[in-house]
């Protein structure tokens with residue numbers, strides 16, 4: 001790196017003048033006129049020379065429900081880490097809409113800009129009631145003084161109630177989150193994402209450990225959410241994927257192996273080989 | 279059944295200051311008891327003849343006043359331990375700092391009535407051969423200034439300690455240990471004569487407060503009432519804090535700090551804020567305590583004192599506020615009883631109590647009562 005790179009980086013116009021930076025909080029300004037809301041182009045991530053993602057290119061449309069499948073180690077979680085800013089790729093581009101460069105944003109800014117991620121393991125606040133969990137996740141000021149003075153106005157209550165209904169926990173609103181079943185905790189966690197009005201929902205293995213009934217309800221929930229949000233689901237369970245997927249992307253060795261409808265994917269000999277060869 | 283649309287968020291009160299005691303039976307009992315004490319004790323002390331069995335002696339009034347100060351200290355600790363999950367083993371330091379601030383005021387009220395008769399310098403300074411009042415003693419001849427310092431000194435000290443600790447993400451047992459080290463260091467510092475706080479002997483021989491003699495039964499009564507009012511108001515303050523959204527964030531920090539951080543909350547700010555508030559309340563307790571016992575010395579900083587406060591809170595019921603206050607008063611009452619009988623045994627009794635609470639009733643007395651309630 002040349003000595004000049006650093007001063008140049010510091011003096012870049014969009015860094016120096018705040019008003020040149022796109023405001024990540026202003027989700028309404030997301031420019032999605034060109035269709036996709038999430039652009040990943042040529043993303044490469046290597047860990048000690050091993051390429052977890054290898055020139056991955058992927059577009060997610062507005063309101064789409066996309067399932068990502070792939071054998072263990074294919075790079076699915078790494079891809080989510082890149083989108084949420086936990087990992088910086090070696091190469092490539094990642095944009096939210098046309099204007100927000102994810103690779104230049106902090107994790108918290110990315111989440112505020114409208115990308116919500118549900119981790120594999122549910123992490124709700126067990127001692128808080130379900131509604132309080134949702135309240136904690138609600139978008140809004142997070143400083144001590146504001147939360148000290150803030151009370152739930154009608155709008156916030158409505159929001160909490162609508163999310164509660166959406167995730168099917170309206171009768172459990174008063175229960176402590178720790179008393180919920182495993183499946184209900186997963187839904188609550190999705191609800192906590194929804195409280196932040198995300199544009200894009202990243203959902204990692206939502207039905208792991210669920211009963212069949214819970215799986216069905218989770219599938220219905222994710223399908224309801226698609227349309228208003230873009231939903232990206234990473235899942236192992238093929239039956240589940242078949243039940244909800246419109247478009248499926250198969251990752252293999254850090255790159256897209258195939259993309260299309262579930263039937264087309266399953267007929268693809270390369271996909272069959274990858275899964276059988278595992 | 280009510281429609282879920284209206285019932286779901288009902289548990290979160292719209293205006294916490296109105297529904298502060300909503301569903302808080304323990305808190306109502308506490309405040310009710312305090313209100314009754316404020317009315318009844320003065321009558322039984324002043325209005326009933328000393329020969330009557332209903333008479334409450336000056337000594338008892340004084341004792342009750344002290345218990346209320348301990349209850350307030352326990353309340354302050356419960357705020358950080360019960361709600362933010364920060365186990366402080368150094369809260370006695372804030373109590374003592376508030377006590378010293380009050381002691382300095384009382385010291386300067388003595389004026390020329392001291393042994394050496396110096397109109398400005400307290401006796402111990404004359405004894406040490408000092409010619410001038412140290413700068414940090416300025417202003418303490420004014421009650422309003424001392425009252426401010428009672429809150430500010432522990433507050434600022436707590437803020438700095440908390441800022442350093444929470445910003446560097448010191449948590450759990452490490453925080454407990456450094457809080458203990460803090461109070462120990464303060465004790466050693468205050469033992470030194472050069473510090474200017476009376477060294478070993480501390481501050482004592484107080485004469486009056488706001489012009490009223492401390493030896494007067496009425497003054498003691500007034501101090502008792504002031505302690506009761508302070509405890510009641512502090513309870514309401516703590517209750518409004520834990521019922522607020524900020525209070526729910528603080529509990530979230532206690533249960534899952536990284537998750538709370540990932541939701542975008544600056545958890546260190548929340549901890550710092552509640553820690554500072556708690557330090558100020560502990561200082562207030564100390565300031566009310568000192569005129570009632572007539573002395574403040576470095577032994578108040580002793581690490582053992584801070585550990586005792588933890589026991590009070592655990593015995594009363596951690597994370598309930600009123601339970602902590604109950605524990606603070608009850609354990610000290612038990613101490614008075616036991617010490618009168620068998621002084622040497624008290625520390626063993628206290629240790630045994632703590633072990634028993636931890637093993638058999640982890641939710642304290644309040645938990646025991648609640649369990650009864652649940653069963654019936």
Ligand SMILES: Nc1ncnc2c1ncn2[C@@H]1O[C@H](COP(=O)(O)OP(=O)(O)O)[C@@H](O)[C@H]1O
Pocket residue numbers: 047051052070071072073074075076077078079
């Ligand atoms: N922090 C890391 N350090 C080294 N290797 C990693 C790291 N994270 C992931 N990997 C490797 O990258 C590959 C892709 O991992 P991951 O994205 O978790 O796969 P998936 O979620 O599809 O199962 C795996 O081979 C994994 O071992």
Ligand SMILES: [Mg+2]
Pocket residue numbers: 076077
């Ligand atoms: Mg994974």
